[in-house]
Amino acid sequence: xxxxxNITAMNSNRMLGLTxxxxxxxxxxxxxxxxxxxxxxxxxGLSISEKMRRQVxxxxxxxxxxxxxxxVVQTAEGALNEVEDMLQRMNELAVKGxxxxxxxxDRAAIQAEIGQLMSEVDRVQSxxxxxxxxxxxxxxxxxxxxxxxAGQHIDISIKNMSMTGLASYIGTWKDGKSxxxxxxxxxTFNALTAGTTQVQSTTYQVSGSAGTIQGxxxxxxxxxxxxxxxxxxxxNMKAMDSAMAQKLVTTFQNLVGGNSATVATTKDFNSxxxxxxxxxxxxxxxxxxxxxxxxxxxxxxxxxxxxxxNTQSAEAAIRDTDIATEMVQxxxxxxxxxxxxxxxxxANQGNQLALSLLG
Numbered sequence: 001x002x003x004x005x006n007i008t009a010m011n012s013n014r015m016l017g018l019t020x021x022x023x024x025x026x027x028x029x030x031x032x033x034x035x036x037x038x039x040x041x042x043x044x045g046l047s048i049s050e051k052m053r054r055q056v057x058x059x060x061x062x063x064x065x066x067x068x069x070x071x072v073v074q075t076a077e078g079a080l081n082e083v084e085d086m087l088q089r090m091n092e093l094a095v096k097g098x099x100x101x102x103x104x105x106d107r108a109a110i111q112a113e114i115g116q117l118m119s120e121v122d123r124v125q126s127x128x129x130x131x132x133x134x135x136x137x138x139x140x141x142x143x144x145x146x147x148x149x150a151g152q153h154i155d156i157s158i159k160n161m162s163m164t165g166l167a168s169y170i171g172t173w174k175d176g177k178s179x180x181x182x183x184x185x186x187x188t189f190n191a192l193t194a195g196t197t198q199v200q201s202t203t204y205q206v207s208g209s210a211g212t213i214q215g216x217x218x219x220x221x222x223x224x225x226x227x228x229x230x231x232x233x234x235x236n237m238k239a240m241d242s243a244m245a246q247k248l249v250t251t252f253q254n255l256v257g258g259n260s261a262t263v264a265t266t267k268d269f270n271s272x273x274x275x276x277x278x279x280x281x282x283x284x285x286x287x288x289x290x291x292x293x294x295x296x297x298x299x300x301x302x303x304x305x306x307x308x309x310n311t312q313s314a315e316a317a318i319r320d321t322d323i324a325t326e327m328v329q330x331x332x333x334x335x336x337x338x339x340x341x342x343x344x345x346x347a348n349q350g351n352q353l354a355l356s357l358l359g
Contacts (some may be wrong), residue, residue, distance in 0.1 A: 058148030167245035
């Protein structure tokens with residue numbers, strides 16, 4: 001029996017220290033909810049889970065970005081719904097004003113209402129904003145960041161929806177070609193006098209090459225036409241272009257603006273009818289584009305949320321504490337800690353017995 005070194009107590013103390021450390025880690029994991037609280041707990045797991053955390057947080061923000069995009073689209077589309085309603089009313093008034101049974105005062109009253117509606121379209125265009133950005137001025141060309149990685153964009157582009165903006169998109173048909181074939185296609189047109197807003201009463205059906213009309217010309221003036229083949233009576237028609245359309249808008253707005261404009265004629269209303277038809281197609285096409293983008297963004301959000309959910313589950317499997325398993329370990333350490341404390345006390349008492357021999 002020795003007293004120089006209490007090996008039994010040293011062993012008990014060492015084992016008790018290990019148990020205490022293990023117990024402290026279990027306590028930390030249970031209280032924090034994470035089984036990785038520092039890199040030393042699981043260096044590889046920490047690295048992998050941090051990449052997953054970056055993706056989860058990035059995708060969560062991307063989902064919010066896409067929802068903002070839907071809000072933008074809904075704001076713009078709602079405004080365009082009102083613009084389209086006003087254009088439909090203008091079309092109705094244009095048909096009414098073209099009627100030859102109306103007096104000059106009748107047409108002036110119709111022109112005044114059309115002018116007010118045009119002014120309201122312009123006001124809607126200038127005041128429709130989202131986050132202090134104008135949506136309908138033709139400058140809203142934005143990329144929505146809908147992914148966790150750089151450059152994962154969905155682009156939104158909205159045309160200028162003012163009256164002059166709509167007029168600027170009206171294409172020009174000339175020499176069998178068109179700058180905007182989707183706008184007009186193979187439909188019936190009224191021929192326009194070059195450089196004016198006046199429409200000839202004769203209507204020609206577009207056929208063959210874009211802008212080529214078949215048939216004879218009996219109306220005057222003929223300055224809008226040039227004979228291509230006199231034998232077959234094929235002519236090129238210059239339909240309403242953007243300059244003519246903008247001049248037409250000015251004609252109807254001047255009366256409202258107090259510029260003492262002359263009252264629009266039946267031919268002016270005829271021209272307006274053709275312009276409104278094209279403007280409605282432009283607005284409808286823009287609304288269709290916005291609707292398609294909204295549907296796409298809704299699917300994007302669903303996909304992002306699904307990825308976030310599954311990535312979060314994988315990250316949780318690496319980082320989160322398994323409470324049931326850790327409680328078993330905690331209880332085991334608690335028993336060992338009590339046993340170790342008891343054995344350390346017993347080991348110290350063993351040396352006391354050795355000292356009794358010296359008495």
